[in-house]
Amino acid sequence: MKRAFTLAAAAAVLCSCASKNQFVIEGNVAGTNDVVYLLDKKRTPLDSATVENGAFRIKGIAETPSVAYLADARDMQGTFATMVILEPGTITVADDAENPQLKRVSGTVSNDANRAYSEAGMALTKEYRNPETSDERRSAIEEEYESLTDKALEQNLGNFFGVMLLSQQS
Structure with a gap:
């Protein structure tokens, strides 16, 4: 009985580690x-x-x-x-x-961060390519685009997406 309990406890620990x-x-x-x-x-x-x-x-x-x-x-x-x-x-x-x-x-911290970063970049690109966008606004978009990675890196220092961005900068 004691052995069965020990085996059950060990199995529970292994299962909980795997599910994490x-x-x-x-x-x-x-x-x-x-x-x-x-x-x-x-x-x-x-x-x-x-x-x-x-x-x-x-x-x-x-x-x-x-x-x-x-x-x-x-x-x-x-x-x-x-x-x-x-x-x-x-x-x-x-x-x-x-x-x-x-x-x-989506659904996890890093996948959500990657999606947000990609969507922000695509939105800036779409606005930049719009023929109605002024030259002044295009210059501002270029600056926003350049700072996009830095902002994303600051916001994601604690997750794998931040590590990916950091490795791309070096």
Whole structure:
């Protein structure tokens, strides 16, 4: 009886440690192929999931945060591919409402920060390219764009996205 209790306690500790580092990627992407792949930086498959009516789910363990890619073809030539920061939590991947070719990745601190940074940069670029934008405003946009990374770095010093930005600056 005492041994069974000890084994049960050990199993509970192991399970709780694993769940602390667990990530879940839940996606709903229109027009995707039948399988999505989670690929590392070298495009080596880490996992895959079957897609049903655009929906898929991948679970894994992130011992340390890292960058991966989610794509519906192993050769990255499918209907979509997007960067995902693997870290504990539930990561959501969905079509962007304004541009379905883009994917919105959110749900964890670093993925949310990456999305906010990307959206801010795209908004500045869109405004800059607008033919009605004045030259004066374009100059201001250039300054805003240059300070965007510094601001994002300041706001994200405590997460993996901040580490990524810092490594890109050196």
